Amino acid sequence: MSEAGFTGELWRSIEGIYAAILDHPFIRGLTDGSLPRDRFRHYVVQDALYLRDYARALSLAGVRSPDEGALVMFDEHAVGAIKVERSLHESFFRDFGITEEEVRRTPMAPTNLAYTSYLLRVASLGDYHEVLGAVLPCYWIYAEVGRALLERGSPDELYARWIDTYGGEEFNELVRAVLELTDRACAGLNPDQRAAATEAFVTTSRYEWMFWNMGWTLEGWPV
């Protein structure tokens, strides 16, 4: 990201949301170890469901990309979302005794369904710059949160494993590639297009906060 580039502008639009994320009890609980395990378990199952649709949104971003470099990158990241992050989940699944069958039978919580439905709608029907705005927080906020939490550490081995994945250099490299692509692809946008991409970015950033809150409140369907 360059401070002067479009992604710098995007980040400044969510500074308040990012501060609220770092201050959320779910996030604070990862580093001080106070996060109850049942809330983390709820989050992990929902996240496994989320990643299946996120991978679809990335594939759509690939299909919509005007150049082959971006097509290859998004396709590789779609595979990565399924393979790499799922291997992290699988280690949590073992710790919690979660089976694939349980994940399949679990309905998406309202926030998860709203977030993934929005992502898939923008990825299918939005303009390309809106697609970039919508998929970016999923990468970028996790890398920033991971880095911030890595400095704090965690007394809980399980939560430390989660922090290491997102705070590590491997994940950060993916994020840098998407930021560079976004700065390049959005350099010539007019003000209306910049506003539309920013709106998508702010919306999915809000959903990122809501997703952790969904874990914290053990959110399910009220009726």
Ligand SMILES: Cc1ncc(CN)c(N)n1
């Ligand atoms: C909801 C959510 N957002 C982002 C990430 C990190 N790719 C994730 N695993 N889950």
